[in-house]
Amino acid sequence: AQRVTQPEKLLSVFKGAPVELKCNYSYSGSPELFWYVQYSRQRLQLLLRHISRESIKGFTADLNKGETSFHLKKPFAQEEDSAMYYCALMLNAGKSTFGDGTTLTVKP
Amino acid sequence: GAGVSQSPRYKVAKRGQDVALRCDPISGHVSLFWYQQALGQGPEFLTYFQNEAQLDKSGLPSDRFFAERPEGSVSTLKIQRTQQEDSAVYLCASSLVQGKVTEAFFGQGTRLTVV
Numbered sequence: 001a002q003r004v005t006q007p008e009k010l011l012s013v014f015k016g017a018p019v020e021l022k023c024n025y026s027y028s029g030s031p032e033l034f035w036y037v038q039y040s041r042q043r044l045q046l047l048l049r050h051i052s053r054e055s056i057k058g059f060t061a062d063l064n065k066g067e068t069s070f071h072l073k074k075p076f077a078q079e080e081d082s083a084m085y086y087c088a089l090m091l092n093a094g095k096s097t098f099g100d101g102t103t104l105t106v107k108p
Numbered sequence: 109g110a111g112v113s114q115s116p117r118y119k120v121a122k123r124g125q126d127v128a129l130r131c132d133p134i135s136g137h138v139s140l141f142w143y144q145q146a147l148g149q150g151p152e153f154l155t156y157f158q159n160e161a162q163l164d165k166s167g168l169p170s171d172r173f174f175a176e177r178p179e180g181s182v183s184t185l186k187i188q189r190t191q192q193e194d195s196a197v198y199l200c201a202s203s204l205v206q207g208k209v210t211e212a213f214f215g216q217g218t219r220l221t222v223v
Contacts, residue, residue, distance in 0.1 A: 004150075097152075
């Protein structure tokens with residue numbers, strides 16, 4: 001069955017430190033993976049997608065099919081990065097399955 | 109408005125009561141999605157519309173859940189005979205692109221509490 005696992009519910013780092021939010025998936029097909037972010041009191045929004053290999057707000061994520069992972073990384077965390085982050089796997093055109101999220105806190 | 113609008117923002121229902129949750133998508137968006145998010149969990153897919161056609165309702169948890177989008181714009185998610193396990197945030201999202209939930213803009217959600 002398709003599944004997305006985010007093993008860390010909470011992650012806390014100091015400003016300027018590197019941060020990595022882990023995401024593992026199980027899927028028999030060719031995966032399309034994404035990261036969403038939800039800042040406090042704001043809506044869920046797409047952060048980045050593996051297929052475009054982009055860097056958004058300094059974040060990158062590489063799809064590792066061998067390890068079935070799609071970890072989100074940033075070399076130098078900022079306080080404004082504090083938010084809830086969700087990893088998601090697109091199953092078909094209309095449906096995605098989400099992990100349970102990681103709350104990132106960046107301390108000053 | 110500029111974004112997806114959901115109403116009400118908060119709803120408290122007594123167990124057994126019927127509720128209706130409304131979603132106003134961004135004008136012109138053909139695709140509309142409903143997700144359910146229980147406390148401490150990620151969003152879970154409920155159903156997907158392309159214009160007025162409900163193309164996927166595989167995520168609706170029971171026949172007490174019903175969604176419609178009769179004119180291809182506003183959508184309503186109805187829950188009959190609410191149960192405590194229905195307590196969750198219900199998210200609506202719309203997309204200009206056909207069937208691409210990853211291109212969708214999310215609303216702020218309706219928080220349903222069943223007491």
